[in-house]
Amino acid sequence: MIQTQYDVIVAGAGTAGFAAAIAAGRQGARTLLIEKNSHLGGTSTMGIPLLGVFDGNGQQAAKGIVEEFVQRMMQENGAIGHVHGAKWSNKGHMEGDSFTLTPFDSEICKYVMQEMVLEAHVDILLHTYIAGVVKEGNVVKGLELLNKSGKQTILASVVIDATGDADICDFAGAQMLEKPHVQNSSILFVMTGVDTERLAKALEEGDHVGGWGWWHSRIVTARKIDAAKETHVHIAGHFLPWDDDPSEVTFTSVSVREGEVYLNATRTVNIDATDAESLTKGEIAERRNIKRLVDGLQKHVPGFEHAYVSRTSPLGIRESRTVVGDYLLESDDVLLHREFADSVVRGAYPSDIHDPRGGRTQFLFIEGGGNYGIPYRCFLPKGLEGLMVVGRAISATQKANGTIRLQGTVMAQGQAVGTAAALAVKSGLTPRTLPVKQLQAELSRQGAIV
Numbered sequence: 344m345i346q347t348q349y350d351v352i353v354a355g356a357g358t359a360g361f362a363a364a365i366a367a368g369r370q371g372a373r374t375l376l377i378e379k380n381s382h383l384g385g386t387s388t389m390g391i392p393l394l395g396v397f398d399g400n401g402q403q404a405a406k407g408i409v410e411e412f413v414q415r416m417m418q419e420n421g422a423i424g425h426v427h428g429a430k431w432s433n434k435g436h437m438e439g440d441s442f443t444l445t446p447f448d449s450e451i452c453k454y455v456m457q458e459m460v461l462e463a464h465v466d467i468l469l470h471t472y473i474a475g476v477v478k479e480g481n482v483v484k485g486l487e488l489l490n491k492s493g494k495q496t497i498l499a500s501v502v503i504d505a506t507g508d509a510d511i512c513d514f515a516g517a518q519m520l521e522k523p524h525v526q527n528s529s530i531l532f533v534m535t536g537v538d539t540e541r542l543a544k545a546l547e548e549g550d551h552v553g554g555w556g557w558w559h560s561r562i563v564t565a566r567k568i569d570a571a572k573e574t575h576v577h578i579a580g581h582f583l584p585w586d587d588d589p590s591e592v593t594f595t596s597v598s599v600r601e602g603e604v605y606l607n608a609t610r611t612v613n614i615d616a617t618d619a620e621s622l623t624k625g626e627i628a629e630r631r632n633i634k635r636l637v638d639g640l641q642k643h644v645p646g647f648e649h650a651y652v653s654r655t656s657p658l659g660i661r662e663s664r665t666v667v668g669d670y671l672l673e674s675d676d677v678l679l680h681r682e683f684a685d686s687v688v689r690g691a692y693p694s695d696i697h698d699p700r701g702g703r704t705q706f707l708f709i710e711g712g713g714n715y716g717i718p719y720r721c722f723l724p725k726g727l728e729g730l731m732v733v734g735r736a737i738s739a740t741q742k743a744n745g746t747i748r749l750q751g752t753v754m755a756q757g758q759a760v761g762t763a764a765a766l767a768v769k770s771g772l773t774p775r776t777l778p779v780k781q782l783q784a785e786l787s788r789q790g791a792i793v
């Protein structure tokens with residue numbers, strides 16, 4: 344039974360929110376996790392691998408709940424663990440930093456996240472849109488909800504904004520980063536019946552697929568779920584133009600089961616994820632993009648002759664609002680891995696910028712292949728109390744956002760912020776007055792890396 348007052352409310356049950364709720368619940372905080380969809384997972388359920396768990400030197404930078412999630416997914420036959428094997432850089436194929444990915448089944452993910460959250464004694468409320476905040480002065484006291492039961496208000500000592508779009512911070516009047524444009528948006532889709540070995544060979548031979556000799560051809564093989572031998576789990580490159588479609592298409596394909604491929608291959612620019620009409624335009628445009636691409640793949644590209652679309656995601660948003668916090672993480676902070684005394688999370692993936700104009704994706708690599716710290720202050724919206732932000736909307740410039748937004752890093756953020764919220768409530772403090780040393784010690788005790 345949902346209560347009217349909680350210690351901690353986590354708004355949004357996506358990649359960051361699921362981990363934040365577990366962390367708060369495990370500290371004994373009475374915690375509620377609210378989500379507008381019918382399931383947990385948010386963007387993690389679109390069919391993308393975990394990135395940002397390992398750095399370019401092959402060292403693990405995110406542990407704790409991230410690692411538990413991976414192990415649990417493996418137990419449920421929904422993942423194959425961390426897959427290493429490729430090297431990449433902006434200079435050439437198979438040289439430079441180590442590339443590691445952790446592919447997983449996006450449907451089993453929904454179940455595993457749900458069970459992990461319930462085991463932490465967290466209440467879950469699905470099918471519920473958060474439509475406003477309750478605020479006294481600069482203190483957020485609760486949320487206004489809208490769902491099939493009607494309108495409802497639920498109060499909390501700390502609200503964690505894990506909506507990805509910083510909806511709650513916006514309702515509360517938080518300062519947002521001014522930006523001229525955001526990264527492009529994509530619907531991800533699954534094709535079944537793909538022969539990944541023929542696709543890899545086509546890439547090698549330049550047969551309707553290009554990219555060999557450049558960063559995109561990150562070719563990784565491993566044994567897929569229930570498979571007897573190693574085959575390709577990750578292939579990235581370009582589909583070359585064909586007669587009836589003159590454009591080159593950058594793609595990544597990820598596969599955890601034989602014959603089933605998660606494709607990230609279409610993009611739409613100028614989508615504002617905080618505007619319903621713009622989102623509608625994006626959904627329509629992307630469905631058309633996928634139809635055109637799939638027709639071409641089936642006709643021209645080796646390995647796709649007998650493949651069909653078996654699943655599509657909602658429009659995936661790489662970037663929308665960014666909250667200005669007590670500290671704004673800069674690109675040099677991450678690329679030169681500057682150290683912060685209040686670091687509570689480690690990020691590890693290069694800054695991954697999908698061109699707002701629709702061109703090729705750019706990668707900014709971290710110096711020496713290392714990893715960087717995210718200061719606790721990035722999770723505290725400037726001038727507001729009782730509210731924290733976590734996930735892709737945290738306080739970071741656009742270039743820094745290109746790396747803090749990867750799933751491994753976002754789950755680690757969730758663990759840090761959920762723990763902080765609960766510790767603050769337990770000690771009668773606010774998130775801003777919580778001693779960061781206490782938080783760091785607790786995160787280390789949990790097995791997280793700060």
Ligand SMILES: Cc1cc2nc3c(=O)[nH]c(=O)nc-3n(C[C@H](O)[C@H](O)[C@H](O)COP(=O)(O)OP(=O)(O)OC[C@H]3O[C@@H](n4cnc5c(N)ncnc54)[C@H](O)[C@@H]3O)c2cc1C
Binds near residue numbers: 736
């Ligand atoms: C197309 C695409 C490809 C990507 N590829 C990769 C990849 O290969 N590897 C990788 O590691 N990362 C990848 N990323 C990045 C990564 O997936 C995201 O940055 C990350 O998952 C964002 O996590 P989040 O918790 O901030 O947001 P989300 O996971 O999106 O969670 C936000 C949640 O809040 C809910 N919500 C939002 N507003 C409300 C509201 N008002 N009321 C109630 N609920 C609300 C949403 O429904 C959602 O469940 C990709 C992202 C995209 C879009």
